[in-house]
Amino acid sequence: MYKMKLNPEQLEAVMTVDGPLLVLAGAGSGKTRVVTQRIVHLLETGVAPYQILGLTFTNKAAGEMQERIQKATEQRVLVCTFHSLGARMLRESIEALGYSRSFVIYDQEDSDKLLRTLLKERKGELKEIRNAISKAKNGLQLSHEVSDQEIDDFSKIYGNYQAALKECNAVDFDDLLLLPVRILREHPAMLNYYQERWTHLLIDEYQDTNESQYTLVNLLVEKHHNLCVVGDPDQSIYSWRGANIQNILRFDRDYPEAKVIRLEQNYRSHTHILEAANELISFNSDRMEKSLWSDLGEGAKIRRFTALDEREEARFIAKQIRKHHDDYGTPLNDMVVFYRTNAQSRPFEDQFLSQQLPYNIVGGISFYQRREIKDILAFLRLAHSGSDFIAFERTVNIPKRGFGDATIEKIRFASLESRLPILSCCQAIVDGTSVKLTLKIREALGQYVSIIATIRRVMGESSLKETVISAIEATGYLSYLKEDRESFEERKENLDELIAKAAEWEISTPDPTLGAFLEELSLKSTLDESTNDRDRIQLMTVHNGKGLEFAVVFVAGLEEDLFPHANARGSEEALEEERRLCYVGMTRAKLHLYMTDTRLRYLWGMQRDQRPSRFLRELSPDHTEKVLRIW
């Protein structure tokens, strides 16, 4: 009966269960409903829940979809991100590549630290090299397959980095995609196993998949061809992360028997907003034509405002928010301020704070990237794996025990030479069976090793919550934090929150091991943490707004060199991506859309004259109205 609410195209997408299917789903075309109901329908036709695999862009989207399916059918289907899928596959099969099952996942900070110890005198090139390695991995190139053209000894550095990761029994984010592909390619039996395990795949946001994700999917569906991909080429905004828009554009060539369905009715926005967005995106030349339409009525025109500076811009937006909230009763959490760069959030925070408007910033520094959280997690990681050099380096001198760079280097070399994992090597040094270090250092190291041993003991005997607490207590971490009285309270609160999260997770998870907990935390994105349940205005980058919708949307900072960003200058391709980004921002709006720019803006430490974004000129006056300074 739920199927009656669907339009004919949506219904066809839901009912097509066999063979490859491409759903070109324009903004607001009811994509989520179609995807969810298609899975529900698959279950109804007799596909077992464990044979279905849904892949989404964020954990949050995955969780929501899983929940909806469960509500409708009382069955649980695996829906996760590509990176979680990779982690899951590696957890089962990584031994085929010579790693141990207790591997840890390095985030960018960890990876950078590792790379830095390898680079030594060349650390000026760190970013360049890190990006090159990431690009190579996303393109599925191994170290012996890359050339040294751009960076001296690149192949060697890449190889060393990969070897060092393995030495630490760690994988980086890109490995979560690359290594599963290697397993499938190098081990036919495993390929066969996974192909039979997941017979029906469904992929959301297909326009933002990269080469390794594309290959992973193609390997998995090679046998059954039951693949449904959903996406919108006009919303492809992650090419800088290796996403290849061609993956969706060439789908019908990859699968000639594919059915293609276009969802072009928009159920979200009124026509002024929608047509202005259509107009804007039509300035892009390299795209698949489509015509989104809506029958929700004309609605309000887009309101344009040019402020003197970023403070006035924030004041204007705060005023409009007040108006919508107080006069029209729009809940605060149904309004959003979008900006191009995270740094732009400052003036809004200042303004909202002084006006006492509750707000919520999505993105920026994640809870799990805070120093105190990473410190404690590093202790836990070392207790878990024993090989994690980066976790060792981070924790060995917390609290201060007199370890400096030189000593840590010595221990690292000892570990490499003896081929002992870093923790066993420390034990050997304490026992006197490895390199000789001063008595003072040996005693300090002994203290450290026994702390890790304590955590390990609690880990074996007690709950996860107790393990986290033991990591905080055995290390004397709180007194270490007290050294900085300024930040102590806040950091302590964060640690309490970590304990609470551990306790909560432990209850809601079937097999709550420390390893699984650490894995989940490393895959958590800033987006996944945000809760929209309290009534607060949402502040976020346009990138973070993908997939969301709001009654009232503000797109701020529409100025040349900011949006579009200066880095896109001169590249038609990059400029088109900026335009798609602007399109994504605009199409989030249901009822009201405001677009603002400023004449003056503090940027890179100085005040600069700003010119209005070319995107503003690309909107026809039919759909816009100027708001003057007489609010």
Add this chain to the structure above:
DNA sequence: AGCTAAAATGTTTTT
């Protein structure tokens, strides 16, 4: 080894 102060460096977007 560890602190403080000066200097450099960099700001797009993030799983």
Add this chain to the structure above:
DNA sequence: CATTTTAGCT
């Protein structure tokens, strides 16, 4: 300008 890295001093 704001944060991070380095140098120089103890």
